[in-house]
Amino acid sequence: MMPRYALEQFFGGDHQPLVTHVPHCKHLDMRLVEAAPCAGTVSLPWQERLVGNPATGVVFGGVITTLLDHACGLAVTCSLEKLIAIATLDLRIDYLRAAVPGCELFARAECYKSTRNVAFVRGTAWDEDADDPFATCLATFMLGAHSAGHGADRMKNEAEQSS
Amino acid sequence: MSAIDEVIAQIPYARFLEVREDNDEDGSLVVLPFRDEIVGNVNLPAVHGGVVGAFLELTALLQLMEQGLERVPRPINFNIDFLRSVGPHDTRGRAEIVKHGRRIANVRVLAWQDDRARPVAAGIGNFLL
Numbered sequence: 001m002m003p004r005y006a007l008e009q010f011f012g013g014d015h016q017p018l019v020t021h022v023p024h025c026k027h028l029d030m031r032l033v034e035a036a037p038c039a040g041t042v043s044l045p046w047q048e049r050l051v052g053n054p055a056t057g058v059v060f061g062g063v064i065t066t067l068l069d070h071a072c073g074l075a076v077t078c079s080l081e082k083l084i085a086i087a088t089l090d091l092r093i094d095y096l097r098a099a100v101p102g103c104e105l106f107a108r109a110e111c112y113k114s115t116r117n118v119a120f121v122r123g124t125a126w127d128e129d130a131d132d133p134f135a136t137c138l139a140t141f142m143l144g145a146h147s148a149g150h151g152a153d154r155m156k157n158e159a160e161q162s163s
Numbered sequence: 164m165s166a167i168d169e170v171i172a173q174i175p176y177a178r179f180l181e182v183r184e185d186n187d188e189d190g191s192l193v194v195l196p197f198r199d200e201i202v203g204n205v206n207l208p209a210v211h212g213g214v215v216g217a218f219l220e221l222t223a224l225l226q227l228m229e230q231g232l233e234r235v236p237r238p239i240n241f242n243i244d245f246l247r248s249v250g251p252h253d254t255r256g257r258a259e260i261v262k263h264g265r266r267i268a269n270v271r272v273l274a275w276q277d278d279r280a281r282p283v284a285a286g287i288g289n290f291l292l
Contacts, residue, residue: 087248
């Protein structure tokens, strides 16, 4: 049977290229925690260079933006039946509390609705306890945003050639 | 060193993004230099949406800090509209304080590359002072 999702072969596994094929994620040491149907979870180790307030050691809010944006993009990618280009249309973040200094950060997003052109996503970010998030977000993505193809295309081809 | 550059020097993440202050005919602005490490889509190539969002937020924060606040303002929420693909060039951002209240400030930011009439991203957020 043909797989339903374009990236189905990576669901549930530990295929880090799913995240590290993106130069900025590699630069940040972002990690894949889980890829699942219409959902994605990523993590980021605490790093001195990502601090926003040196007096408290709390990471800069924009770092959480990057982590959540990436989790959202992964969730949309994991909902695609064919790997087409996607682009964030808008992203809104609520900062519920400060992230705990020194803690690894996690973000999980879920694509809960897709139309022909737009995907709707929600996400949460947490540190010590997944039930006590420090940020939540809502995002929309354009599907088939441009003709350059999805950034994960090459990654998928390389994985298929090496297996 | 300008007031904005002094604040940038104090924020590790601002140094990580290598942002700096610049000026045009309308006054001071913040520049995000392009480099390969901030790419999100290699096919285009384009800057990672998260970096664009972080840059907008940082530009808003720097505008607030320039007012001479005692503490670093804390973001309550931030909304980003991605208007165009952010290509492999320097990005410029300018923030405007819509409302500066006693406890809350509302700040709007616009980012562009070569042409200010063609913005690449817009942001608006509330900060706790």
